[in-house]
Amino acid sequence: MAHLVPLADPRDSRVADFVHLRDVQLRKSLEAEHGLFIAEGEKVIRRAVETGHPVRSFLMARRWISALSDVLDRVDAPVYVVDDATAEAVTGYPVHRGALAAMDRLPLPPVRDLVTHARRVLVLEDLVDHGNVGAIFRCAAALGVRAVILSPRCADPLYRRSVKVSMGAVFAVPYARMTDWHGGLAELRDAGFRLLALTPDQSAVPIDKAPMGDRVALMLGSEGDGLSSRWLRAADEAVCIPMSSDAMELGVDSLNVVAAAAIACHSLTR
Amino acid sequence: MAHLVPLADPRDSRVADFVHLRDVQLRKSLEAEHGLFIAEGEKVIRRAVETGHPVRSFLMARRWISALSDVLDRVDAPVYVVDDATAEAVTGYPVHRGALAAMDRLPLPPVRDLVTHARRVLVLEDLVDHGNVGAIFRCAAALGVRAVILSPRCADPLYRRSVKVSMGAVFAVPYARMTDWHGGLAELRDAGFRLLALTPDQSAVPIDKAPMGDRVALMLGSEGDGLSSRWLRAADEAVCIPMSSDAMELGVDSLNVVAAAAIACHSLTR
Numbered sequence: 001m002a003h004l005v006p007l008a009d010p011r012d013s014r015v016a017d018f019v020h021l022r023d024v025q026l027r028k029s030l031e032a033e034h035g036l037f038i039a040e041g042e043k044v045i046r047r048a049v050e051t052g053h054p055v056r057s058f059l060m061a062r063r064w065i066s067a068l069s070d071v072l073d074r075v076d077a078p079v080y081v082v083d084d085a086t087a088e089a090v091t092g093y094p095v096h097r098g099a100l101a102a103m104d105r106l107p108l109p110p111v112r113d114l115v116t117h118a119r120r121v122l123v124l125e126d127l128v129d130h131g132n133v134g135a136i137f138r139c140a141a142a143l144g145v146r147a148v149i150l151s152p153r154c155a156d157p158l159y160r161r162s163v164k165v166s167m168g169a170v171f172a173v174p175y176a177r178m179t180d181w182h183g184g185l186a187e188l189r190d191a192g193f194r195l196l197a198l199t200p201d202q203s204a205v206p207i208d209k210a211p212m213g214d215r216v217a218l219m220l221g222s223e224g225d226g227l228s229s230r231w232l233r234a235a236d237e238a239v240c241i242p243m244s245s246d247a248m249e250l251g252v253d254s255l256n257v258v259a260a261a262a263i264a265c266h267s268l269t270r
Numbered sequence: 271m272a273h274l275v276p277l278a279d280p281r282d283s284r285v286a287d288f289v290h291l292r293d294v295q296l297r298k299s300l301e302a303e304h305g306l307f308i309a310e311g312e313k314v315i316r317r318a319v320e321t322g323h324p325v326r327s328f329l330m331a332r333r334w335i336s337a338l339s340d341v342l343d344r345v346d347a348p349v350y351v352v353d354d355a356t357a358e359a360v361t362g363y364p365v366h367r368g369a370l371a372a373m374d375r376l377p378l379p380p381v382r383d384l385v386t387h388a389r390r391v392l393v394l395e396d397l398v399d400h401g402n403v404g405a406i407f408r409c410a411a412a413l414g415v416r417a418v419i420l421s422p423r424c425a426d427p428l429y430r431r432s433v434k435v436s437m438g439a440v441f442a443v444p445y446a447r448m449t450d451w452h453g454g455l456a457e458l459r460d461a462g463f464r465l466l467a468l469t470p471d472q473s474a475v476p477i478d479k480a481p482m483g484d485r486v487a488l489m490l491g492s493e494g495d496g497l498s499s500r501w502l503r504a505a506d507e508a509v510c511i512p513m514s515s516d517a518m519e520l521g522v523d524s525l526n527v528v529a530a531a532a533i534a535c536h537s538l539t540r
Contacts, residue, residue: 047521139529141522144514165526172520208540241536244414250442251317252411256435259409259532262525266511266533270478 002058002072004065007080010089015080017102018059021091021160028156035105037158041097042067047168049075053103060099061087068099097164105158111149111184114176115191118147120268121217123188123195125151125227127257132223133157134165135258141169143265148175149217151184185219185234193217197227197235198264200254204238207267218264223257272328272342274335277350280359285350287372288329291361291430298426305375307428311367312337317438319345323373330369331357338369367434375428381419381454384446385461388417390538391487393458393465395421395497397527402493403427404435405528411439413535418445419487421454455489455504463487467497467505468534470524474508477537488534493527 007015017036020026031037036056039048045068049055055077058068062081065072072079087095115121122145127133133155140148148157154177156162157170178184185195193215198207219235221227232238241255241263255263277285287306290296301307306326309318315338319325325347328338332351335342342349357365385391392415397403403425410418418427424447426432427440448454455465463485468477489505491497502508511525511533525533 043521050521135526135529138522138526141520142513142517142525142529143511144517167522169520169522172522241413243412244539247412247414250411250439251313251320252408252437252439252442255412255532256405256408256528258526258529259405259412262529262532263536266536269514 002055002075002077002079005078005080007082008086010086014057014078015059015082015090017056018090018100019092022093024159027159031156031159036102037105037163038160039101039103040099040160040164042099044163044168045099045101046071047171048101048103048163051171053106053171056102056104058099058101059087059090061095064099108176109174111176111178111187112191114147114149114174115188115193115217119215120145120265121147121149121188121193121215122261122265123149123151123185123217123219124154125219125231126153126222127155127220129223130155130159130161131165132257133159134162134170136220136261137162137166137169137173137175139258139262139265140173141166143262144269145265146173148173149184149188150175150177152178152181182230185231188217189236191215194237195219195235197232197238198260199226199232199238199240200243201238202240202243204240206242207239207264208270210237210239212268216268218268220257220261220264272325272345272347272349275348275350277352278356280356284327284348285329285352285360287326288360288370289362292363294429297429301426301429306372307375307433308430309371309373310369310430310434312369314433314438315369315371316341317441318371318373318433321441323376323441326372326374328369328371329357329360331365334369379444379446381446381448381457382461384417384419384444385458385463385487389485390415391417391419391458391463391485392531392535393419393421393455393487393489394424395489395501396423396492397425397490399493400425400429400431401435402527403429404432404440406490406531407432407436407439407443407445409528409532409535411436411442413532414539415535416443418443419454419458420445420447422448422451452500455501458487459506461485464507465489465505467502467508468530469496469502469508469510470513471508472510472513474510476512477509477534478540480507480509482538486538488538490527490531490534
């Protein structure tokens, strides 16, 4: 059972897991070093606990305790109970969405193990925006894609904003991170996946018309530049989402990556 | 031709159009009162000027002038040239994305005129998030939906964040705002549109299987609650995006509205 610990000093070292939550660079190194991540809000904390993530500690105002009481009953961790001013002084922003929890990350599976039973896989190359990564996990969960593979430099699905935007889907859809950008795709092909590269290039095969086969891995590139030329060349086929013929005249030359991922997941699992 | 005006005092009344850009409530009333909006960044400013929006004034650091020189040559408006500290003191945030322009809004057409020639229309009911509104306009522009109708309370497509996320698509896709939430849909039906209500309810007709006919208006509801029951009842047919059968077990009960809009636009224009 969690135990309540009233806390007033924002510099107290016991809440060091929660400091400067808006400082992306600081959080990246702090979370990597300690193998932790932050879950925010009742629903997300609940999902993270249900999926087996150990809680290091909670930080919340007193008014959030009752909504989480069933979770607190099951978890052995301190609950630092703070007022709103202390919460803001620790985290660096007004904590509107309720409780925070610092949790331990679980070890990620190797890519090979992750895809053993998957038929539809997304492969994300170097996405930089945490919100986009989270939104894509939500699409995958909703539409039936049951594995995501991240390039070595792709943004972290367990970063606070990713988790929040995903509505907890980052805990539901298993994922792995490639250790080798050069050779990572070969491993997927060896496992029997047909590699489709999603590109805005309208001379590619429309995704609704691409032959899918039993196992398909769909590659999505980064927000600005799309897929690297190396990964485009490594694909079995380039596919596109057909755009309106006058879109270019209207100054719109692509969909954003989340919209593209949504349409792609819908097509992959049709 | 625009004329350069060096400016150092952030309280100077000549830059009153640009104050407190992160204060949503203040900006809403200020922009409504003066009939203005803010365009941010070279690409967006360029699109806004090309689509006939009169420039009231520019605010920018000296280093952005040359990139916009062709626009400045054609426009008769003051360019307030500021250093970064002054820009931040005026706007309330560090202006990373380059130039800002304050522009006059153009009168919106009546719904009836907007849809005269449209075959595919989106109808947005009470969306609250400006980023979502902008992202949906980008989907519409890319995928061939050429008219958007807003409910009376739907978030403003010309709010700074909407414009930015849309990548300028809010200037490309014509839109109108209903004045009458109760009777607004009847006007569309009278114009020959079949009204489809998009719902997460999986007992509705899958959108890819819904008969489309010549003229279709697809209704999208707000982020939290979806479509109002009144609008759901007023629809000719409720349609859904089929979700994976295990999505609910995974704790994901819906797509976000932008992902849903992307798939819907793709289906509407297939």
